[in-house]
Structure formats: structure tokens, C-alpha cells
Amino acid sequence: MKNRQVLLASRPQGWVSEQNFRIVETDVPHPNDGEVLIRGSYLSLDPYMRMRMDAGKSYAPPVEVGEVMVGGGVGEVMESRDPRFSKGDVVTGRLGWQLYAVVPGAGLRKVNTAGAPISTALGVIGMPGVTAWYGLMKIGEPKAGETVVVSAASGAVGSVVGQVAKIKGCRAVGIAGGPDKCRYAINELGFDACVDYKSASLESDLAAAVPNGIDIYFENVGGRVLDAILPQLNAFARIPFCGYVSEYNPGEGYGVRHLRQLLVNRARLQGFIISEHLEIWDQALKELAGWVAAGKLKYHETVTEGLENAPRAFIGMLQGKNLGKQLVRLG
Ligand SMILES: NC(=O)c1ccc[n+]([C@@H]2O[C@H](COP(=O)([O-])OP(=O)(O)OC[C@H]3O[C@@H](n4cnc5c(N)ncnc54)[C@H](OP(=O)(O)O)[C@@H]3O)[C@@H](O)[C@H]2O)c1
Helix, strand or coil: CCCEEEEEECCCCCCHHHEEEEEEEEEEECCCCCCEEEEEEEEECCCCCHHEEEEEECCCCCCCCCCCCCCCCEEEEEEECCCCCCCCCEEEEEECCCCCEEEHHCEEECCCCCCCCCCHHHCCCCHHCCCCCCHHHHHHCCCCCCEEEEEECCHHHHHHHHHHHHCCCCCEEEEHHHHHHHHHHHHHHCCCEEECCCCCCCCHHHHHHHCCCCEEECCCCCCHHHHHHHHEEEEEEEEEEEECCCCCCCCCCCCCCHHHHHHHCCEEEEEECCHHHHHHHHHHHHHHHHHHHHHCCCCEEEECCCCCCCCCCCHHHCCCCCEEEEEECCC
């Protein structure tokens, strides 16, 4: 029995390439007191990992060159030296890009295997779902009849934002890359409208999609999309600032021009990091699981087979090749 790991081999200059990663084989680690050995089933690939590949100031320390890439995972307990977990439990936590992980029991959460496929613990009933719930409910504070716009609308976070906005009685408008993703948001997820940000007519398409202006803009991408949004804001609009994936490659800053709209509309823009709001996770996960079970919250997973294909899948996700939650099945 051997472990396989994906290490950060070098820091990217601009776009990530497969050469920035190295795959190694190591011994399976043993847990000490308070720790648990887990065999991963699925690895989650998330945009924040791009930032962790860079040195420099951020909300979390970078992955050092030669270290295992950080990442959430779901898997089965093989051996436990934490009394809260037993062999055979399915758990989720920060398992990293590897087949076997030893982690402190304190950082693990048991997965309800009866409710939904275990992969959903990394998506719609996991970190991205909770991120959507927190940003929309606690920062956006939606009221029935308001217009909610979300970017990266067909992705793991954005797809939940739009559907929860509908559940709360709002008009949900997505922004996504390309007509296929927009059709998916409207026809499968129930968005009222969706705008293709790759179109040359983004600004006028967006204006047409929000005839009553924008009360909540859930920000996932930044850049030109944010600039198109700002002139459409209503007075006292709220902007949960969740991510800005269009600028995760350092040095590619866009330079937003319409920031004065925040002032003239007395808008509130609030950044947040979901791992700092553990107090709402139980409530959010319960509501998300309930909506999934009731068929009110749909999800899609893009599943790549095999740890060795994780780098390629990660690069693809940053380029928008995924639909919904990007996962790697570890087999
Ligand atoms: N604050 C937090 O605690 C927190 C937690 C989780 C996630 N996030 C953030 O939430 C956002 C969405 O994450 P996710 O996991 O749901 O990822 P995702 O949407 O499933 O995947 C990333 C998507 O970003 C879009 N994208 C890539 N480059 C873009 C560009 N230049 N302009 C516009 N869109 C671009 C692509 O969709 P298109 O094909 O539509 O372009 C791609 O599919 C990210 O910014 C992420 O960092 C924040």
C-alpha cells in the first residue's frame, strides 16, 4: 500500500501549467493520538488554490514549493486515534491532493451517507454551498422581489446563489461564460435570465436583463464584469465579495472604472472568507441538504478520474472548462 501525492513543484508565472506540479509516491502515514488516517474518495478543486500557489500576503499562508497541494476532500476513515471517529466513517476535511491523509480529528466533519452522494459534501452540501448561503443570506440579506445577480453562475458557488435567491422570492440573473452555460443556468437551474460575459455586448445585455436594477451582486469574478455591474446598482445595494477569479493570475489587474457607483448608490461591499464563519455551517448545511432532498436545489458535478489528472482538471477549471463543481475521483 503506497500513498500518491501531488506537490507544488514551482510557483506559476501567470497561468498555471502542469509543470508547476510533481507527483510522488510515498509511504502511507500513521496517525498519532488525536489524528485520523483517511483514504480519499474525492478531491475538491477550487479557485482559491491558485492564490495558494503564490508567495506573498493573503488571508492564508501559501503552499511552499515541495509541499502537498492544499485541498478539501471526502473519504473513508481507515484508522482512527480520535474517539469521535471510527474505521469506516465517511468524513470531509482538508485532506490535500493525495490518496491517503493523516489529519487531526478536530478538523474533520462526518458525512451523512444516507442523504445524498458523498461527493456533494465537497459541493452543494459542502464548502461552496455554505459560501453561497453565507454571502447571500448574511451579507446580501435578500428580500422577496429584489434582483440578485451572480457571476460564475454555472459554477459550484454561483449555481447555489441563484437557486437560493429564487427560493427567497428574488429575481435571479446569472453571468456566465458562453451560451451553453447560460442555457444551463436558465433551463436547468431556473435562473430568470443569464448574460454571457464573453459577448461584446455584455454591458447592454446586462442592462436589459435587470430592468429594475440590481439590489444584490454576488461577486465571484471581478474585472470587466464588475465594471459592467456597477452602473446598474440600485440605492443601498449589497455586494458580497466572494472571489475575483478573473484576476487570480498576479499582474493581470483590470482597473475598475466605475467605483464611484458605490458612493452614489450608498452600496455596501463586504469581503468574506467562509472558513472564518464556522458558526453558521451547521445551519447552512442543514438548509442546503433539505433543499437538495426536496428537489429545490439542483447541482452538477464535473468529475475527473484519477489523482494524476488533478493538475489538468485544475487548470481547466480556472479556464472555465468545468460545469458545476469540479471534482477528482481518487478511485
Ligand atoms: N470567499 C470564500 O470564502 C470563497 C469560498 C469558495 C469560493 N470562493 C470564490 O468563489 C468563486 C467561485 O468559486 P467556485 O468554486 O464556484 O468555482 P467555479 O465557478 O466552479 O469555477 C470557476 C469559474 O470561474 C469562471 N471564470 C474563470 N475565469 C474567468 C474570467 N476571467 N472572468 C469571469 N469568469 C471566469 C469560469 O466560469 P465561466 O465559464 O462562466 O467563465 C469557471 O468555471 C471563486 O472566485 C472562488 O475563489 C470564495
